[in-house]
Amino acid sequence: MSVNAVTLTELTKSFGTVRAVDGLTLDIPQGQTLALLGPNGAGKSTAIGMLLGLSAPDSGTAEVFGGGPQAAVRAGRVGAMTQEGGLIPRVTVRELVGFVAGCYPAPLPVDQVLATARLTGLAGRRADRLSGGQAQRVRFAMALVGDPGLLVLDEPTAALDVEARREFWEGMHHFAARGTTILFSTHYLDEADDHADRIVMISGGRVVADGTAKEIKRVTALTTVSLTVSGETAWLARLPGVSAVEIRGGRARLRSTDSDATVTALAEARAIRDLEVSPADLEDAFVALTAAPLPPTPETSAAR
Numbered sequence: 419m420s421v422n423a424v425t426l427t428e429l430t431k432s433f434g435t436v437r438a439v440d441g442l443t444l445d446i447p448q449g450q451t452l453a454l455l456g457p458n459g460a461g462k463s464t465a466i467g468m469l470l471g472l473s474a475p476d477s478g479t480a481e482v483f484g485g486g487p488q489a490a491v492r493a494g495r496v497g498a499m500t501q502e503g504g505l506i507p508r509v510t511v512r513e514l515v516g517f518v519a520g521c522y523p524a525p526l527p528v529d530q531v532l533a534t535a536r537l538t539g540l541a542g543r544r545a546d547r548l549s550g551g552q553a554q555r556v557r558f559a560m561a562l563v564g565d566p567g568l569l570v571l572d573e574p575t576a577a578l579d580v581e582a583r584r585e586f587w588e589g590m591h592h593f594a595a596r597g598t599t600i601l602f603s604t605h606y607l608d609e610a611d612d613h614a615d616r617i618v619m620i621s622g623g624r625v626v627a628d629g630t631a632k633e634i635k636r637v638t639a640l641t642t643v644s645l646t647v648s649g650e651t652a653w654l655a656r657l658p659g660v661s662a663v664e665i666r667g668g669r670a671r672l673r674s675t676d677s678d679a680t681v682t683a684l685a686e687a688r689a690i691r692d693l694e695v696s697p698a699d700l701e702d703a704f705v706a707l708t709a710a711p712l713p714p715t716p717e718t719s720a721a722r
């Protein structure tokens with residue numbers, strides 16, 4: 419069996435009193451595309467910094483291809499796109515990518531990389547005069563030109579509009595077809611769902627769920643029951659099976675772990691209007707896995 423691309427074991431790091439990463443254990447086999455999904459401050463960038471050897475853990479270990487991260491980076495086996503870093507001024511896109519290629523022992527042909535990153539038409543443009551989405555594709559090209567075995571992308575589409583995100587992922591898919599291991603972090607649930615083989619959700623520096631999008635939805639076994647409502651709505655949170663309620667524009671969306679019981683109770687209350695029952699999307703699963711429990715209702719707190 420081949421060695422894992424990444425092995426994180428009980429990785430922990432604090433900043434003052436903030437425990438940014440808290441006992442994170444994760445294996446990524448070679449060839450997998452994994453999305454690290456989590457809200458702001460979940461610890462994604464801190465974990466990525468340790469796996470790239472940019473910062474040291476307080477305890478635990480990070481291994482890349484069975485050795486230290488810095489050795490793997492020095493050997494040109496890791497390509498990374500972090501959240502920081504401008505592009506060098508006064509050089510063209512082709513010169514910049516070519517310069518980075520020269521730093522690696524066995525780089526990919528620059529023209530091939532420009533095509534993969536959808537940059538062929540921009541090759542002669544100054545790298546410091548590009549739009550946000552174009553500049554992000556240049557960073558992507560710089561990360562992959564060394565032909566890394568592991569590509570690490572920290573929120574690659576943050577601040578990009580829908581079209582720029584689409585173009586970015588097009589390039590990513592083209593590259594992923596080579597069988598490279600890819601780890602990307604994102605806040606966007608749809609990106610994780612669309613582009614990863616496996617999703618690891620983290621919150622508070624810990625893994626809260628790990629699986630395919632389908633598995634995660636099955637584990638949380640949630641259904642969304644929505645209906646038109648008017649008047650007082652607090653009672654909806656007390657219906658059987660309901661774990662969360664959202665009211666928007668006269669519609670209530672109830673997340674339910676037992677939609678049969680929820681719908682039966684709604685029928686008994688003669689409250690069914692424009693009822694829709696649908697499987698939960700990944701966003702619902704994520705909220706259920708990471709959110710604090712609902713505050714107790716008067717009935718449940720009286721029963722305690």
Ligand SMILES: Nc1ncnc2c1ncn2[C@@H]1O[C@H](COP(=O)(O)OP(=O)(O)OP(=O)(O)O)[C@@H](O)[C@H]1O
Nearest residue numbers: 433436437438456457458459460461462463464465
């Ligand atoms: N250099 C630092 N000094 C102090 N606190 C830090 C530092 N870096 C991160 N933190 C804190 O550690 C926690 C985790 O931050 P981190 O940037 O790893 O999260 P993240 O999941 O990448 O968030 P985002 O999605 O917002 O980028 C946060 O509470 C953050 O404020």
